Amino acid sequence: MKRILDVKNLQVSLPTPNGNLRAVRGIDLQVNKGEMLCIVGESGCGKSMTSMALMGLLPKRAEVTAEAMHFDGMDLLSLSKKERNQVRGMRMSMIFQEPMTSLNPSYTLGNQLCEGIIKHKKVSKDEAKKRAVYLLERAGVPYPEKRLDQYPHQLSGGLRQRVMIAMALMCEPDLIIADEPTTALDVTIQAQILRLIRELQQEFGTAVIFITHDLGVVARIADRVAVMYAGQVVETASAQDLFADPQHPYTKGLLNCIPIPGKTLPGSHLESIPGVVPSLIGELKGCAFENRCNASTGECCYRSPSLENHLGSAAHQVRCPIATASFQEAV
Amino acid sequence: MLVFIFRRLLVAFSVAITVSVVSFMLLHLSGDLAISIAGPESTAAQVEQIRIDFGLDKPMVYQYFDWLWGAVQLDFGRSYYFQDTVMGLISERLPVTLTLGALALALATVIAIPLGVIAAIKQDTWIDRLALTIAVIGQAMPSFWFALTLIVIFAVNLQWLPAGGNESWQHFVLPAIALGYYAMPAMMRLTRTGMLEVLNSDYIRTARSKGLNESTVIFKHALRNAVIPVVALAAVELGFMLGGSVVIESVFSLKGLGQLGWDAITRNDYPVVQAVVLIIAVFYILLTFLADVINAMLDPRLRVR
Numbered sequence: 001m002k003r004i005l006d007v008k009n010l011q012v013s014l015p016t017p018n019g020n021l022r023a024v025r026g027i028d029l030q031v032n033k034g035e036m037l038c039i040v041g042e043s044g045c046g047k048s049m050t051s052m053a054l055m056g057l058l059p060k061r062a063e064v065t066a067e068a069m070h071f072d073g074m075d076l077l078s079l080s081k082k083e084r085n086q087v088r089g090m091r092m093s094m095i096f097q098e099p100m101t102s103l104n105p106s107y108t109l110g111n112q113l114c115e116g117i118i119k120h121k122k123v124s125k126d127e128a129k130k131r132a133v134y135l136l137e138r139a140g141v142p143y144p145e146k147r148l149d150q151y152p153h154q155l156s157g158g159l160r161q162r163v164m165i166a167m168a169l170m171c172e173p174d175l176i177i178a179d180e181p182t183t184a185l186d187v188t189i190q191a192q193i194l195r196l197i198r199e200l201q202q203e204f205g206t207a208v209i210f211i212t213h214d215l216g217v218v219a220r221i222a223d224r225v226a227v228m229y230a231g232q233v234v235e236t237a238s239a240q241d242l243f244a245d246p247q248h249p250y251t252k253g254l255l256n257c258i259p260i261p262g263k264t265l266p267g268s269h270l271e272s273i274p275g276v277v278p279s280l281i282g283e284l285k286g287c288a289f290e291n292r293c294n295a296s297t298g299e300c301c302y303r304s305p306s307l308e309n310h311l312g313s314a315a316h317q318v319r320c321p322i323a324t325a326s327f328q329e330a331v
Numbered sequence: 332m333l334v335f336i337f338r339r340l341l342v343a344f345s346v347a348i349t350v351s352v353v354s355f356m357l358l359h360l361s362g363d364l365a366i367s368i369a370g371p372e373s374t375a376a377q378v379e380q381i382r383i384d385f386g387l388d389k390p391m392v393y394q395y396f397d398w399l400w401g402a403v404q405l406d407f408g409r410s411y412y413f414q415d416t417v418m419g420l421i422s423e424r425l426p427v428t429l430t431l432g433a434l435a436l437a438l439a440t441v442i443a444i445p446l447g448v449i450a451a452i453k454q455d456t457w458i459d460r461l462a463l464t465i466a467v468i469g470q471a472m473p474s475f476w477f478a479l480t481l482i483v484i485f486a487v488n489l490q491w492l493p494a495g496g497n498e499s500w501q502h503f504v505l506p507a508i509a510l511g512y513y514a515m516p517a518m519m520r521l522t523r524t525g526m527l528e529v530l531n532s533d534y535i536r537t538a539r540s541k542g543l544n545e546s547t548v549i550f551k552h553a554l555r556n557a558v559i560p561v562v563a564l565a566a567v568e569l570g571f572m573l574g575g576s577v578v579i580e581s582v583f584s585l586k587g588l589g590q591l592g593w594d595a596i597t598r599n600d601y602p603v604v605q606a607v608v609l610i611i612a613v614f615y616i617l618l619t620f621l622a623d624v625i626n627a628m629l630d631p632r633l634r635v636r
Contacts, residue, residue, distance in 0.1 A: 057539055101533040102533045102536070104538065104552050104556070105630065116541035151631040167537075
């Protein structure tokens, strides 16, 4: 399968009054053409930072470094500002978490849908509109022609997210990054939007990086999963493997937290992972999850584990020496 | 949009009526008019004669409608002090004030908006600091002092421009700068804050994610939203300049509406005071209406309200 995105050792840090906040601490990501990769993790684990770094949307004060950040053979980090603009929007696009505020209130939907394709692909206004209507229809927006002249405030949150999805597809991108696109929506709408993203992804053969904190969502749509904790990937596997055979104590903990209808008795205790995420300012000593881990041994406090193959397969990797029984010298 | 304009017009009209009542009442709040017109040495018979001559013996409501009927035909009667009709005085003074106000506002806008945008984009750099310093100086410096400084430099020493009067366009340059610099800081700061807020908004992130040029992001997506409160402020400031430019008008001996109002107040010239108050109020109302319409054109969400 063709690899569309290859990221090695991505690091993002932000200066704060208390020191450098190292939000992303060396992440490797590979995405194949037409694949759905889910990045899961709790708030503040760096998943949004990762997506913003991939898009090049982080504020200037953020420092982004990587050994490699290849998108379809291009090195994203060495592109000029103009070339980066061309790639972003035309070949990769983004769907955001907040449909209510992600559209400009002052312009018609048609204007906002069409401006990207008109700039990048030099198509005429009419062609752009035609494509917008087609995609709005595919995204399940009723009366698509009428919508072009409407303003964001005239639409509900669910509809606005459908518009955002259509917008992300306008230039036929190779990669869409969806950052918690269903989090701000009602549960019923959530399910519809998930199904829609999955359908369109398969229909157009677009690769999608889907960022979420919800393992239930992952189970429904993911091809592969990367579990993130404290700025690192702690486990990555195919969705099937991850749910059938989770290795990292954090992944297991997350899975334990999901109540299962019928199995979890009414009134019984809801599982949670005790403790809090460590501060990401400065260096972390030992395993980031050590203080919340029920399997931790003395060595976990001072040795930083690396991402190792599980059962000798690169398709399933775990950052836990107890799971893989291998140790790396502390960095 | 038409419904919106109609509604705003209705509001503007009712405000205008209210203002007309208030400005009419002003006259009668300051004691018996007939006595103050006749002067301290007049006899009771003279006062009575004046009461009848000026129609002050008729009921209030009658007097009001009589005055209003005149006002809508732009007939405000004669000045008690100047040997002219009120309308004659105003038509001579109003263009001066309007020219000054329009020039000053244009100058303030042309400087304030770009400066605000640049300051916001270059937040916390020396450019931003410089812009804020310029704004603080403009707000802190008394306008008459700045006006006098301008006269000393450009009229007295360099002799580039006249120091006072309103005969040619050159006479308006210095007053417009003085008044414009007074109006500029608030607009510039509002533009800057607005831009900072908008540039951090989600829809700007969306615009960037579409790979648009930075200039498209800033001018198309950000500025239009950031400038909405500035339009309202500009309308209020222009209204304020029309009524409140007395200081600048006296420093530059411009024969404007502000000075006429001031003269009329000190001389108990009530018909002139009434007319000036009403005309400034009507301009205020018109400007507010205009600002509402411009804002509704900029922001579609305002059109439904």
